Amino acid sequence: MSSNVVLKLMNIINGLQLMQAICHFLSGPMIVFPKLHERIHLAIGVIGTLLNIGWVGEFPIITILAFCRILIFNNTITLKKMPVVVELMLVLLGGWAIVLFFFGSYFQYVILDSPNWGFNYSLPVMKFVDAQELTISFTCLPLTYLAYMFMAYLIFKKKNMSSCVQSRKSEMMILIQSTFVTFYVTVLITIWHQPMLGIQLVDMSVRRNRAIVNGVVVIHCYINPILTLVCNRAVREQCTKYLKVHQVKSGNSANSLAGARASVSFSPS
Numbered sequence: 001m002s003s004n005v006v007l008k009l010m011n012i013i014n015g016l017q018l019m020q021a022i023c024h025f026l027s028g029p030m031i032v033f034p035k036l037h038e039r040i041h042l043a044i045g046v047i048g049t050l051l052n053i054g055w056v057g058e059f060p061i062i063t064i065l066a067f068c069r070i071l072i073f074n075n076t077i078t079l080k081k082m083p084v085v086v087e088l089m090l091v092l093l094g095g096w097a098i099v100l101f102f103f104g105s106y107f108q109y110v111i112l113d114s115p116n117w118g119f120n121y122s123l124p125v126m127k128f129v130d131a132q133e134l135t136i137s138f139t140c141l142p143l144t145y146l147a148y149m150f151m152a153y154l155i156f157k158k159k160n161m162s163s164c165v166q167s168r169k170s171e172m173m174i175l176i177q178s179t180f181v182t183f184y185v186t187v188l189i190t191i192w193h194q195p196m197l198g199i200q201l202v203d204m205s206v207r208r209n210r211a212i213v214n215g216v217v218v219i220h221c222y223i224n225p226i227l228t229l230v231c232n233r234a235v236r237e238q239c240t241k242y243l244k245v246h247q248v249k250s251g252n253s254a255n256s257l258a259g260a261r262a263s264v265s266f267s268p269s
Helices: 005-032 034-039 041-073 084-107 126-157 164-192 207-231 233-265
Strands: 110-113 116-119
Touching (some): 034 041, 041 110, 116 126, 116 207
């Protein structure tokens, strides 16, 4: 893993979203084959718990990332060394995720209500689960967006910095990414928690609506990585270098193999 603090946090976020994508992939056969769903319903509950952990867990990491960007920009922390406070927060979040995994696996409050995932609101623990998720998401999302707004302000304030033009462009692209993702996720959370919020924007009793919402949730797993690649020049450069290195290695391997075959073909019998 890179020693870059920002890239480390981005890797954690991408890892959580990859876990969500895998969970959605594994749930596909359960929707197509309902009998399979009935046979392994306990395993489905575990998959749903992992899906929920990935969904909720990415919010605090995104917030930490946003504030780390500000601290790095102000030279309060270095780019190459993870602050002890951030490491402690990550350890606490990891412990919380482990507790939540066993809690969710035991109570099975995340269910596959074909064709989408949902909560089992008949369980008494759902008040706690709903309150926890809403508190985390609606606390982290505004803080994250405000942090990126403040970052944009700092960039435009320091116009006399060297390489400021490129820095402004990069951070403004990240601000655009954050704006889109924040709006997208906020709408999803609002629709997902309509019973708790006491509103009805989408009638989730209609199967078609549930399928559409599930599709939008699945797409969410890919939006942030794609936008990160599009909006972040450093990430694009690293990906390009990685691909070039592997192309060179594969080319050298192919040439070596061809040379070996040629030497065998022309060797005297």
